[in-house]
Amino acid sequence: MSTRQSPYHFLIRRVHSLLGLLPIGVFLAFHMVLNLSARAGAETYNKVIETMRNFPGIFVIELIVIFIPIAFHAIYGSWVVYTGQSNVLRYRYARNWFYIIQRISGIYTVIFVVTHVYLLRFGEATFAALQHFVSNPAGLIFYALGVVLAIFHFANGLWAFAITWGLTIGPRSQQIWSYVCGGIFIVLSVVGLSDLTAFLK
Amino acid sequence: MADQKMIRLKIRRQDGPDKAARWEEFEVPYRAKMNIISCLMDIQKNPVNAQGERTSPVVWECNCLEEVCGACTMNINGQSRQACSALVDQLEQPIVLEPLTKFPLVRDLMVDRQIMFDNLKKVRAWIPIDGTYNLGPGPRMAEVKRQWAYELSKCMTCGCCMEACPQVNSRSKFIGPAAISQVRLFNTHPTGEMNKHERLEALLDDGGITDCGNAQNCVRACPKGIPLTTGIADLNRETNKYALDRWLRK
Numbered sequence: 262m263s264t265r266q267s268p269y270h271f272l273i274r275r276v277h278s279l280l281g282l283l284p285i286g287v288f289l290a291f292h293m294v295l296n297l298s299a300r301a302g303a304e305t306y307n308k309v310i311e312t313m314r315n316f317p318g319i320f321v322i323e324l325i326v327i328f329i330p331i332a333f334h335a336i337y338g339s340w341v342v343y344t345g346q347s348n349v350l351r352y353r354y355a356r357n358w359f360y361i362i363q364r365i366s367g368i369y370t371v372i373f374v375v376t377h378v379y380l381l382r383f384g385e386a387t388f389a390a391l392q393h394f395v396s397n398p399a400g401l402i403f404y405a406l407g408v409v410l411a412i413f414h415f416a417n418g419l420w421a422f423a424i425t426w427g428l429t430i431g432p433r434s435q436q437i438w439s440y441v442c443g444g445i446f447i448v449l450s451v452v453g454l455s456d457l458t459a460f461l462k
Numbered sequence: 463m464a465d466q467k468m469i470r471l472k473i474r475r476q477d478g479p480d481k482a483a484r485w486e487e488f489e490v491p492y493r494a495k496m497n498i499i500s501c502l503m504d505i506q507k508n509p510v511n512a513q514g515e516r517t518s519p520v521v522w523e524c525n526c527l528e529e530v531c532g533a534c535t536m537n538i539n540g541q542s543r544q545a546c547s548a549l550v551d552q553l554e555q556p557i558v559l560e561p562l563t564k565f566p567l568v569r570d571l572m573v574d575r576q577i578m579f580d581n582l583k584k585v586r587a588w589i590p591i592d593g594t595y596n597l598g599p600g601p602r603m604a605e606v607k608r609q610w611a612y613e614l615s616k617c618m619t620c621g622c623c624m625e626a627c628p629q630v631n632s633r634s635k636f637i638g639p640a641a642i643s644q645v646r647l648f649n650t651h652p653t654g655e656m657n658k659h660e661r662l663e664a665l666l667d668d669g670g671i672t673d674c675g676n677a678q679n680c681v682r683a684c685p686k687g688i689p690l691t692t693g694i695a696d697l698n699r700e701t702n703k704y705a706l707d708r709w710l711r712k
Contacts (some may be wrong), residue, residue: 266663266666266667266668267667267668270666270667270670270672270706271666271667271670271672271701271705274672274673275672275702275705290522299631335593341635343674344629344631344633344634344636344673345628345629345634345675346628346629346631346633346634347628347630348626348628348669348679352626352677352679353682354677354678354679354681354682356676356677356678356679357628357677357678357679359677360628360675360676361628362676375680406542421676424670424676424691424694424695424698426699426702427696427698427699427700427702427703428699429695430692430696430699431692432689432691432692432697435691435695455576
């Protein structure tokens with residue numbers, strides 16, 4: 262019965278899971294907190310961005326810590342989305358809803374991040390640039406959804422991460438961990454959305 | 463006969479795998495304590511639909527009639543369960559009967575669940591005890607362990623967990639919760655434990671444990687109340703340890 266195994270399947274899936282937290286999730290949290298500087302005004306914000314951009318070796322750091330992990334997580338994640346088939350209309354359980362929202366938020370985040378990077382990393386990353394983008398209601402909704410769904414994807418991913426790595430095994434530990442992840446979702450969403458309100462003037 | 467209560471049934475019928483599906487309605491005289499099997503038997507005895515037209519008897523599978531074999535599993539009012547333990551008095555009418563959707567259809571309510579058996583073979587869900595001489599009795603199993611392992615042994619490969627799982631579909635190779643839970647059962651058994659690595663190895667493959675999407679429908683769909691999601695999380699821990707150890711020893 263021992264047919265040939267695909268040797269990297271397990272490794273790829275586990276790397277995909279790990280990257281979601283390290284570095285992507287940590288980067289997301291860092292990014293949300295750092296952007297609070299926008300609330301101190303355009304000048305402070307532009308200074309922070311300038312400092313980051315002039316950081317020695319920033320290109321290599323961005324490539325290895327941010328770009329490659331996100332690209333891998335996004336491409337492999339899209340394949341994972343393709344192999345699923347939601348049945349939430351027949352099985353209306355909360356976790357089944359989270360299953361499909363996790364996939365929708367993942368796809369939305371890919372579209373959002375590509376736009377976001379194109380506009381602000383390769384474009385002109387100034388306070389005024391983002392201010393202009395979110396002055397359009399559609400642009401604001403696109404951004405607010407991007408922030409909230411990316412954070413949801415991270416928080417719910419963190420819940421599943423604990424199962425994938427065999428940390429939360431029984432239903433009770435999974436339940437308690439879901440409250441913790443819910444707390445992380447709320448805190449990071451408040452931070453992320455208050456970052457965004459700084460640009461609404 | 464005028465005030466005879468009737469049970470209304472709506473059945474999804476299909477004459478064969480390549481034939482078109484259609485709905486057919488039936489009315490069956492009510493008797494106390496009827497289940498879905500007895501309704502289907504009545505239709506078999508008198509294959510006339512609700513319009514009074516003569517039709518072919520509805521095809522289904524059943525065997526034990528006490529919810530331990532899993533053969534009569536079908537979707538009853540949208541929920542996958544065993545027809546034998548689905549009591550008419552507890553069901554909303556018209557009772558809608560459909561075949562399971564995750565398995566190749568044979569005819570009407572009958573599907574081919576061979577894939578579940580193939581998956582059990584894939585994960586080596588048995589205990590090898592054959593030798594060229596008498597191997598003697600195996601090691602003792604602790605009573606507490608036996609008690610919870612017994613719960614896992616109640617799996618009847620009925621397919622309810624496969625039906626509920628969004629990761630089990632034609633685009634995915636996922637073996638499903640039932641086979642994964644059986645790995646936990648056989649790895650717990652003191653003799654089965656001797657071949658633990660072979661079963662964990664099988665779970666690392668494409669379609670194995672990593673393809674679980676944590677929707678957790680399986681544990682709610684299981685008619686036997688088997689802790690399927692706990693089993694998956696537990697085997698996540700075991701396969702991680704096993705894969706890391708194997709890699710470090712290379």
